[in-house]
Amino acid sequence: MRRGVFITGTDTDVGKTVVTTGLLAALRARGKDIGVMKPFQSGSIIKGDKMLAPDLEFVLDRVNLDDDYDLMNPIRLKEPLAPSVAAQIEGVKVEVDKVTKAYEELLKNRESLIVEGAGGLMVPLAQNFLIPDLIKLLNLPIIIVARPNLGTINHTVLTIEVARSLGIEVLGVIINGLKEDEQGLAEKTNPEVIEKWTGIPVLGIIPYLDDLDDGEKLSQVFEKRVDLERVIEKN
Template structure:
């Protein structure tokens, strides 16, 4: 079975896709067949004569294994909204069991899989399910992307608590300097190092045009 992880964030817009693509590049140094998965994506752009999610496109570019869209992005919703609203507008019911089946088929072809969640950990997928339910169903170790900006300490600690409450392992976290004007960013990182009870896998500098290939990760030994 493939090595795999689930990437979540302290919020939307904190760099989950950048970090997921960076993880794929890092894993490709140790595994031949690496692939990204975006189970649920909301919002599309033109791509290859059709449409696709920008996040899925970025993950495909960082993958070494090409797979059908039904496997790496089984739920693609047109409107860039919270998934439960986008799904309702599209007349789609997000089926967690079906997503798990797509993941299992994907993992059967790959040596390493990086699954990127939508939004934050508890983003709604329907009136009764959230991204946390999907993460729990996949039962993968979780990587938390912390967007370094005011309020991130509370968001990071709450998310870590929610991850563990689902019986999941917080395998590590990534500090992403999304706000170049943030005061005391280093002190915030130090605070989280002492309290998240998981290794800091990478620090992502603020860049006008981030390049996932340049990110440096300290991968857990079992992922190499």
């Protein structure tokens, strides 16, 4: 399979979808023909007679893409739980082949893809199938999204070390949601400490953004704040 990048996090609600959108917008603004994929979405929303993926909706509201919705998000589940748990409760059989076929189909029209995971690295997606299994199946390097505050060293180093132990390439870390006017010593020193103890670069630090509705502004923030050249180099 052709390469792209997989976005995972140190936990849920660390801003993976914001980072996915920002990277996508910034790289497309540079002329890169990059698409997006959210293979597994739990906590789906109902609009009319359709079940939609809120994370994908966030992206599409800010970045203009015309790829098939069911390819960008092949697995949608109602309950806001780990996908394997939601599927079991809902009586849904998760077909991993459906995900890999969707990935291959999307790449017929795109240079590469930004693929967003679900929750943190070790989330179960199906029976005996975790997020690292999907990452290895797609043969993608990962970017880890982390919080800026106290505790993120532990969470980030653990995530990196687990990924390495499983043979997954870690491209870098993006710290998301820094309140620059409130940052203390932890926020100021965390990036350097993470790099020192892991040897993995912090690709960027994204400030806390009050307005996330404007895709062009997101693109500008990521162009300014993230080492996009390193991301492009791997794709």
